[in-house]
Amino acid sequence: MALPSQALPARLDSRRLLTALGAVALATLTGLLIFRFLDLADVAMLFVLCITVVATRCGRWAAVTASVLSVACLDYFFIPPRYTFAVQDIRHVGTFAVMLGVGWVVADLAERIRTQTRQALDREQRTNALYRLGAALGEGGDAEAIQARAEAHIRQTLGTPALVLLADRNGQLRPRPEAELALQPDELGLAQWSMDQRDPAGHGTAMVPGARCLFLPLVAEEAPVGVLVLGPGPDAPRSGSRPGGLTLALASQVTLALARARLAEERAEARRRADHEQLRSTLLSSVSHDLRTPLGTITGATTSLLAPGPEANPDDQRMLLLSIHQESCRLEQLVNNLLDITKLESGPVQVKKEWVPLEEVVGAAVSRLEERLGNRPLALDLKEAWAPLDPVLLEQVLMNLLDNALKFTPPGSAIRIATGTWGDQAWLTVEDAGPGFVPGEEETVFEKLRRGSRSGPVPGAGLGLAICRSIAQAHGGAIMASNRPQGGACITLTLPLEGTPPALPQEGTPP
Amino acid sequence: MNADHPVILVIEDDAPLRRYLRATLQAYGYGVQEAATGAEGRDLLARTDPDVVLLDLGLPDVDGLDLTQEFRGWSQVPIIVVSARGKEEDKIGALDLGADDYLTKPFGSGELLARIRVALRRGAGAAGTEPVVETGPLKVDLANREVYLDGVPVHLSPNEYGLLAALVRNAGKVLTHQQLLQEVWGGLPAAQSTYLRVYMASLRKKLEPDPGRPRLLLTEPGVGYRLKA
Numbered sequence: 165m166a167l168p169s170q171a172l173p174a175r176l177d178s179r180r181l182l183t184a185l186g187a188v189a190l191a192t193l194t195g196l197l198i199f200r201f202l203d204l205a206d207v208a209m210l211f212v213l214c215i216t217v218v219a220t221r222c223g224r225w226a227a228v229t230a231s232v233l234s235v236a237c238l239d240y241f242f243i244p245p246r247y248t249f250a251v252q253d254i255r256h257v258g259t260f261a262v263m264l265g266v267g268w269v270v271a272d273l274a275e276r277i278r279t280q281t282r283q284a285l286d287r288e289q290r291t292n293a294l295y296r297l298g299a300a301l302g303e304g305g306d307a308e309a310i311q312a313r314a315e316a317h318i319r320q321t322l323g324t325p326a327l328v329l330l331a332d333r334n335g336q337l338r339p340r341p342e343a344e345l346a347l348q349p350d351e352l353g354l355a356q357w358s359m360d361q362r363d364p365a366g367h368g369t370a371m372v373p374g375a376r377c378l379f380l381p382l383v384a385e386e387a388p389v390g391v392l393v394l395g396p397g398p399d400a401p402r403s404g405s406r407p408g409g410l411t412l413a414l415a416s417q418v419t420l421a422l423a424r425a426r427l428a429e430e431r432a433e434a435r436r437r438a439d440h441e442q443l444r445s446t447l448l449s450s451v452s453h454d455l456r457t458p459l460g461t462i463t464g465a466t467t468s469l470l471a472p473g474p475e476a477n478p479d480d481q482r483m484l485l486l487s488i489h490q491e492s493c494r495l496e497q498l499v500n501n502l503l504d505i506t507k508l509e510s511g512p513v514q515v516k517k518e519w520v521p522l523e524e525v526v527g528a529a530v531s532r533l534e535e536r537l538g539n540r541p542l543a544l545d546l547k548e549a550w551a552p553l554d555p556v557l558l559e560q561v562l563m564n565l566l567d568n569a570l571k572f573t574p575p576g577s578a579i580r581i582a583t584g585t586w587g588d589q590a591w592l593t594v595e596d597a598g599p600g601f602v603p604g605e606e607e608t609v610f611e612k613l614r615r616g617s618r619s620g621p622v623p624g625a626g627l628g629l630a631i632c633r634s635i636a637q638a639h640g641g642a643i644m645a646s647n648r649p650q651g652g653a654c655i656t657l658t659l660p661l662e663g664t665p666p667a668l669p670q671e672g673t674p675p
Numbered sequence: 676m677n678a679d680h681p682v683i684l685v686i687e688d689d690a691p692l693r694r695y696l697r698a699t700l701q702a703y704g705y706g707v708q709e710a711a712t713g714a715e716g717r718d719l720l721a722r723t724d725p726d727v728v729l730l731d732l733g734l735p736d737v738d739g740l741d742l743t744q745e746f747r748g749w750s751q752v753p754i755i756v757v758s759a760r761g762k763e764e765d766k767i768g769a770l771d772l773g774a775d776d777y778l779t780k781p782f783g784s785g786e787l788l789a790r791i792r793v794a795l796r797r798g799a800g801a802a803g804t805e806p807v808v809e810t811g812p813l814k815v816d817l818a819n820r821e822v823y824l825d826g827v828p829v830h831l832s833p834n835e836y837g838l839l840a841a842l843v844r845n846a847g848k849v850l851t852h853q854q855l856l857q858e859v860w861g862g863l864p865a866a867q868s869t870y871l872r873v874y875m876a877s878l879r880k881k882l883e884p885d886p887g888r889p890r891l892l893l894t895e896p897g898v899g900y901r902l903k904a
Contacts, residue, residue, distance in 0.1 A: 525894075527889045528894040554897075556763055556896050581887070
């Protein structure tokens with residue numbers, strides 16, 4: 165809804181009336197001074213000049229007043245018989261009519277020029293304001309940023325406190341009690357009404373005209389995006405008048421910017437969802453492969469053990485049983501990783517930090533893997549290092565790192581675990597003597613479902629290191645991959661040391 | 676004690692797992708009673724007087740923790756709870772409610788039999804009363820408060836000795852942080868488990884040749900400690 169720009173009618177106020185009176189008085193005085201030298205027609209022209217000047221300066225009604233006064237003065241002071249309103253010569257009545265006509269026409273012309281000038285000025289001002297708002301909103305950003313910028317700008321342009329309320333997905337306005345223009349509950353209700361009805365409400369409108377604020381619905385393509393609230397201010401629309409064109413133009417520009425931001429948000433959301441879908445399907449295909457392979461081995465081995473065929477020799481039987489066992493362990497590891505990644509992805513990880521010596525975590529993980537370690541040379545270089553950590557999660561990290569070291573290195577090659585502190589960090593490294601990482605993949609190996617190029621035929625879903633990184637980050641720490649100078653992979657975990665590490669309490673006194 | 680053939684009551688709803696447990700336990704000379712639900716288990720426990728209960732915490736009809744507490748109300752039978760990985764709270768809860776030990780699914784038969792042996796020893800009243808306990812290179816004389824490693828006397832501080840003695844009296848059984856704090860310091864809030872770690876670290880320094888690869892003082896992450904039996 166666009167309203168025409170409001171050209172104010174040239175009202176006849178006292179200032180303009182005085183100007184008209186003064187001008188006529190001046191014309192009369194001048195006429196009296198020069199009358200003896202000039203003709204009556206020249207004096208009449210003097211009055212016409214006076215009317216024209218008044219018309220251009222003071223508007224139509226002042227000009228009309230000046231015309232009437234001029235006719236009266238001309239009649240009284242100059243038309244014989246002088247100093248009476250009587251008219252001797254009937255032709256002078258024609259002069260009066262011409263003067264009144266000229267006054268009217270000139271006033272009308274002057275008025276039109278004044279209106280056009282004012283409109284041009286208005287237009288320019290509006291264009292400027294809109295241009296500046298457009299530039300401000302064009303800087304992009306999310307809905308909140310646009311909200312803030314629009315408020316600041318409208319406040320500057322209209323001189324009234326402005327508030328942009330955004331609608332949520334359910335079409336409910338989100339209140340902003342912290343804003344400069346704080347709304348009362350009933351005002352918020354009015355704002356909601358305005359948006360729901362898509363009609364301006366509040367100050368000076370049909371709906372609760374006595375309200376403190378004016379509420380303008382911001383509707384983009386049939387969908388309300390919010391409400392612009394204009395508070396009381398010096399330039400607030402006068403009671404009874406409709407909101408000005410500039411206000412409405414500003415509102416529509418804010419609407420467009422908000423709609424644009426919302427569209428961008430929706431597009432980003434859609435992209436996120438698509439990425440998530442993509443990840444899920446990759447996970448699913450990778451996992452179903454990794455689940456089926458060990459299951460295939462187990463099914464095959466058990467059927468051949470159960471088959472009533474020729475008696476297999478005990479060595480073969482043992483080998484089959486061994487592969488069933490190995491594949492079951494693989495399945496367990498995979499299921500554990502899947503559960504972990506699901507848990508870690510489903511929300512912020514609950515980290516129960518306690519001061520724990522890293523040596524204890526290493527010990528727990530190593531004893532759990534004792535069977536798989538077999539007679540692998542395992543070098544432990546554990547300097548005293550306590551760190552605030554979740555022992556269950558950290559054990560998981562270490563299990564995954566050791567699992568990798570066992571999987572990707574030749575049997576019998578050495579594994580080394582070291583711990584220590586450095587500055588305000590505790591560190592733990594797991595090193596192996598395997599092929600190491602392909603240069604350039606040190607970062608990507610921590611991505612989900614990403615396996616190093618040198619993984620070769622070793623089974624795995626690419627989840628282990630991703631889990632490690634999630635856990636490290638949940639601790640506020642970091643995990644890095646590198647290659648040892650002498651060959652082999654090195655994974656370094658660092659954990660921040662916050663607070664004071666525990667000290668051995670004095671014996672004999674209760675701790 | 677059922678003489679030469681101790682009876683194990685298996686309360687487990689999964690039939691294949693039950694079958695595996697029966698086959699394994701019978702092969703090692705144990706008698707086996709099976710219950711698929713908590714109610715059945717309660718009934719069998721009352722009627723048959725088993726020597727050890729294997730209790731799955733994830734039963735369909737009753738909460739395993741409630742059942743543990745209930746059993747403890749009227750029976751001293753050793754209870755080994757079985758639960759899934761990542762349910763550390765459940766394990767701690769069951770242990771603090773009086774369960775003797777726990778197994779994490781999936782478990783191998785070696786682990787199962789070891790836990791049952793420890794539980795049987797405790798059930799028979801053998802553990803915790805012997806004045807001298809020997810395990811591996813470690814010998815602890817509880818009567819005289821003396822500790823030997825490979826026959827060499829080891830000097831321990833009172834707190835270190837208290838911690839070791841608690842583990843030795845319960846050799847092979849996991850003790851939660853809360854239980855250890857109770858035994859050694861007469862009940863400090865569980866938040867004080869840092870002190871426990873401090874003394875455990877210094878105890879390991881004295882008793883373990885390689886503290887990063889403990890042979891005696893084992894850590895159960897997030898749950899507690901166990902002395903290898």
